[in-house]
Amino acid sequence: MGGRGDESQKGAPREGRALLQGLVRCAQCGRRMMVGYGGERARRTLQYRCRRPGDYGRRECQLVGGKRVEAVVVEAFLEVTTGAGEEAAALADEHLRGEIAAAERTWQLQIEKAEYEARRAERQYASVEPENRTVARELERRWEQRLVDLEAVRAKAAGVLERQRPLSEAELVRARELGGNLDALWEAETTTVKDRKRLLRCLIEEVQLRSAKNRYHVLIAWKGGSTTEREVVRFAPGGHVKATPLETVALVRELAREFDDAQIARILNRQGRRSGRGLAFTKESVTSLRGKNRIPVAPKPEPRDEREGPFTLDDAARELGVTTATVQRWLKEGLLVGQQAVPGAPWRIVLGEDVRRRLGGGDAPAGWVGLSEAARRLGLGKSHAAYLVKQGKLKAVRTRVGSRYCWRIDVSSASCGRQADLLDQMEGASIKEP
Numbered sequence: 001m002g003g004r005g006d007e008s009q010k011g012a013p014r015e016g017r018a019l020l021q022g023l024v025r026c027a028q029c030g031r032r033m034m035v036g037y038g039g040e041r042a043r044r045t046l047q048y049r050c051r052r053p054g055d056y057g058r059r060e061c062q063l064v065g066g067k068r069v070e071a072v073v074v075e076a077f078l079e080v081t082t083g084a085g086e087e088a089a090a091l092a093d094e095h096l097r098g099e100i101a102a103a104e105r106t107w108q109l110q111i112e113k114a115e116y117e118a119r120r121a122e123r124q125y126a127s128v129e130p131e132n133r134t135v136a137r138e139l140e141r142r143w144e145q146r147l148v149d150l151e152a153v154r155a156k157a158a159g160v161l162e163r164q165r166p167l168s169e170a171e172l173v174r175a176r177e178l179g180g181n182l183d184a185l186w187e188a189e190t191t192t193v194k195d196r197k198r199l200l201r202c203l204i205e206e207v208q209l210r211s212a213k214n215r216y217h218v219l220i221a222w223k224g225g226s227t228t229e230r231e232v233v234r235f236a237p238g239g240h241v242k243a244t245p246l247e248t249v250a251l252v253r254e255l256a257r258e259f260d261d262a263q264i265a266r267i268l269n270r271q272g273r274r275s276g277r278g279l280a281f282t283k284e285s286v287t288s289l290r291g292k293n294r295i296p297v298a299p300k301p302e303p304r305d306e307r308e309g310p311f312t313l314d315d316a317a318r319e320l321g322v323t324t325a326t327v328q329r330w331l332k333e334g335l336l337v338g339q340q341a342v343p344g345a346p347w348r349i350v351l352g353e354d355v356r357r358r359l360g361g362g363d364a365p366a367g368w369v370g371l372s373e374a375a376r377r378l379g380l381g382k383s384h385a386a387y388l389v390k391q392g393k394l395k396a397v398r399t400r401v402g403s404r405y406c407w408r409i410d411v412s413s414a415s416c417g418r419q420a421d422l423l424d425q426m427e428g429a430s431i432k433e434p
Contacts, residue, residue: 017193018046019070019200020207026050027210027219029061046070048209064209064216071280072230073207075269076220077200078183080228093167100164107157114153118146173318183269187262187283233278244276244289251342252286253295258341260298261286270344310348313338319351320359335359359398368397368408377411385409 016035024033033048046066121143128136185191186199208219216232248268255264265281275285290297316336317324330336331347336359338349369377374394375385388394389407396409 018048018066019193019196020048020066020073021197023200023204024048024207024209026062027208027217031061033062033064033209035066062209062211064211068232068277068279069207069209069216069218072218072232073200073204073220074186074196075280076228076230077203078186078269080203080222081182097166100161100166103164104161107153107161110153111150111157114146114150118143118150121146183266184262187265245273248273249289249293249295252289253293255341255345256290256295256298258298259345261290263346267342267344271342310350313347313349316347316349316351320356322359330359358396369411371407371409374409374411 018035021035022032025031026033029050031050033050036047036049037045048062048064048066048069050061050063121139125136125139125143128139130136182199186196203222205221205223208221210217210219211234213234215234218230218232220228220230222228251268251273252264255267259267262283264286265283268281268286273281275281275289279285289295311319313324313327316338317327320327327336327349331338331349336349336355338347340347371385371389372382375382378385380388385394386407389396389409394409394411396407398407
């Protein structure tokens with residue numbers, strides 16, 4: 001059993017505001033670092049301390065300010081989870097189905113064992129001589145008890161398995177949305193400190209800290225063996241804190257015309273910007289920055305059209321029935337048109353009726369052909385025909401064929417010649433000649 005000194009145990013996530021509680025290890029001596037708080041009682045400062053239990057009279061091996069270290073760890077966590085929503089939902093569904101299958105096998109084995117015991121008791125009762133009434137009554141009692149045990153196991157198995165079920169389609173969609181918007185979930189007011197700790201522990205094995213003269217070296221060890229390194233600038237005691245760069249303030253002023261503080265913080269962090277203290281931005285720090293620079297809050301957004309939008313990346317993917325990765329690819333290829341206020345800002349994508357017809361997976365008009373056949377008729381390479389579709393030079397719609405989606409193309413809309421058809425006609429004419 002591990003006691004208070006057992007460093008292999010991380011402990012359960014608690015209510016305290018230290019996000020890395022139980023995850024931080026001293027890179028200088030290898031011991032787990034404890035959570036502490038320093039400064040005045042009214043303004044307690046989060047710290048991570050490396051000190052042996054009972055060595056309170058000695059100087060710590062390391063004493064690291066926790067706020068800025070946590071900020072870079074959270075930033076790295078949100079970076080590695082960006083775009084992983086669909087995969088995470090699929091893995092969660094697969095894991096749950098595996099647990100259900102394992103439970104079914106376990107209960108099936110228990111039922112088979114109980115059935116064997118009942119049959120065995122029945123055979124023993126059937127083999128006893130009727131004259132031996134004392135033994136017969138005991139064996140009959142055992143047989144009846146085994147039958148009761150069998151029914152109890154069956155009822156318990158049915159009750160447990162009935163409560164277990166795979167994720168529904170709606171739950172899978174919700175899981176993909178949460179995974180794709182993990183940064184929004186992280187900043188949500190309903191997300192508690194304990195929830196954030198649990199999220200970090202899903203991926204992080206430990207965080208190793210090493211103090212240098214002017215900076216802290218932070219090494220994040222992920223579950224699975226990968227590592228990420230970051231550095232945090234150290235401030236000298238009583239040192240002057242730099243102001244947030246003017247270009248960042250100007251960008252916040254521009255973004256505040258459209259986005260709220262939480263969205264602005266996510267955009268700034270995606271661009272790799274930092275506050276004057278070298279910290280990642282949060283909703284609260286953006287609110288403070290706006291107040292200091294007299295930047296008004298964003299006006300209430302105008303209601304969007306239910307059919308045309310504009311839609312965000314996730315909303316557009318949901319409207320078209322595809323993944324966010326597919327929408328990103330279509331934006332890159334020019335099949336979809338969208339705008340961003342600045343890099344890292346949410347997309348604004350308009351889905352007109354022509355776009356929905358072309359990309360929504362509906363039925364194609366009669367006579368429209370697949371990509372290979374269109375390329376053959378036009379005398380083009382398949383990749384060239386696909387390029388013309390993406391450029392809008394060939395009318396095409398995305399339609400479902402069997403279990404997959406593919407393009408159906410209107411060859412008559414092509415401005416280039418139909419060499420293959422002409423060759424077919426020439427070959428037919430040459431065959432008819434005497």
